[in-house]
Amino acid sequence: MDLVSIERQYKIRRFNITIIAIIFTLLLILVVHHFDYFAITKKHANCAEEYEKQCNELAIIEQERKQEQEEQENIVQIGVQSPETKLPELTQKGRDNISNIYSSERKRAFLTFDDGPSREISIPILDLLKTENIKVTFFVLGSRVELYPDIVKREYEEGHYIANHGYSHIYSQIYTNTQTVLDEYNKTNDAIKNALGEPNYNSHLFRFPGGSVGGKYKQIKKEAIALLDSNNIAHVDWNALTGDAEGKSTKEEEISYLKETIGEKNNVVILMHDAADKSATYEALPEIISYLREKGYEFCNFYDIIE
Numbered sequence: 001m002d003l004v005s006i007e008r009q010y011k012i013r014r015f016n017i018t019i020i021a022i023i024f025t026l027l028l029i030l031v032v033h034h035f036d037y038f039a040i041t042k043k044h045a046n047c048a049e050e051y052e053k054q055c056n057e058l059a060i061i062e063q064e065r066k067q068e069q070e071e072q073e074n075i076v077q078i079g080v081q082s083p084e085t086k087l088p089e090l091t092q093k094g095r096d097n098i099s100n101i102y103s104s105e106r107k108r109a110f111l112t113f114d115d116g117p118s119r120e121i122s123i124p125i126l127d128l129l130k131t132e133n134i135k136v137t138f139f140v141l142g143s144r145v146e147l148y149p150d151i152v153k154r155e156y157e158e159g160h161y162i163a164n165h166g167y168s169h170i171y172s173q174i175y176t177n178t179q180t181v182l183d184e185y186n187k188t189n190d191a192i193k194n195a196l197g198e199p200n201y202n203s204h205l206f207r208f209p210g211g212s213v214g215g216k217y218k219q220i221k222k223e224a225i226a227l228l229d230s231n232n233i234a235h236v237d238w239n240a241l242t243g244d245a246e247g248k249s250t251k252e253e254e255i256s257y258l259k260e261t262i263g264e265k266n267n268v269v270i271l272m273h274d275a276a277d278k279s280a281t282y283e284a285l286p287e288i289i290s291y292l293r294e295k296g297y298e299f300c301n302f303y304d305i306i307e
């Protein structure tokens with residue numbers, strides 16, 4: 001081999017080496033870039049995953065916050081909706097309305113319950129009145145209010161009128177003199193205040209046990225009316241009754257007697273009792289309510305007329 005041939009071979013080999021080196025470098029760049037790309041892609045993927053996770057967490061927090069807000073709004077709404085309580089006020093117009101209670105042209109029925117509260121009868125009556133959406137008047141006895149303050153509070157909170165029927169219901173005690181009538185009113189009013197947790201409660205409305213006229217104590221009753229009046233306390237009797245305190249002991253007897261005493265009256269103040277032994281009154285009540293509705297009476301309580 002001559003020198004020229006050796007030199008040519010050497011140049012070719014150097015050229016090849018250079019080409020290989022270039023290709024190798026290019027490959028190396030390509031590989032490095034490739035790894036970089038994967039690394040970046042993976043990083044991006046991780047970021048996306050992390051971002052999604054954060055988004056989910058934020059969504060959960062937001063949802064929880066909304067739920068909490070809704071719950072709080074519900075609590076506020078419940079607080080606004082109930083109870084529907086009101087302290088009675090007796091104005092001159094209220095006095096006149098009570099004095100003329102039987103002479104309105106509208107057909108009105110005042111359901112009134114005396115001698116309660118009792119756990120046996122007052123509670124089922126309250127449940128029924130709630131279903132029927134009727135507000136009535138309870139003439140409570142102070143001695144009974146002290147036994148069942150929770151029932152009186154429920155009556156009040158459900159929009160019924162809590163009026164006063166004295167403390168003892170023992171005629172010889174309450175009608176000892178005019179002052180004892182007022183004393184029993186005040187003692188009962190204190191019991192109502194305690195039951196309701198309303199230090200300013202005053203019903204301004206009394207029902208004389210046995211009625212405000214006649215009987216052995218008629219003179220004391222007459223004078224007591226004036227004493228109560230000067231203390232801003234009105235009184236009311238009734239003009240229709242089931243006879244549940246006068247020997248009518250079945251549902252049928254009570255309904256029949258009530259229809260008889262209602263007659264053709266436009267305004268009826270109906271005397272009933274929610275004492276423990278008056279289960280027939282409770283049993284008669286759904287039919288009494290239907291009858292009054294059929295006859296076109298509007299149900300009222302003393303909140304509707306006292307102011």
Ligand SMILES: [Zn+2]
Pocket residue numbers: 114115165169209210
């Ligand atoms: Zn009574």
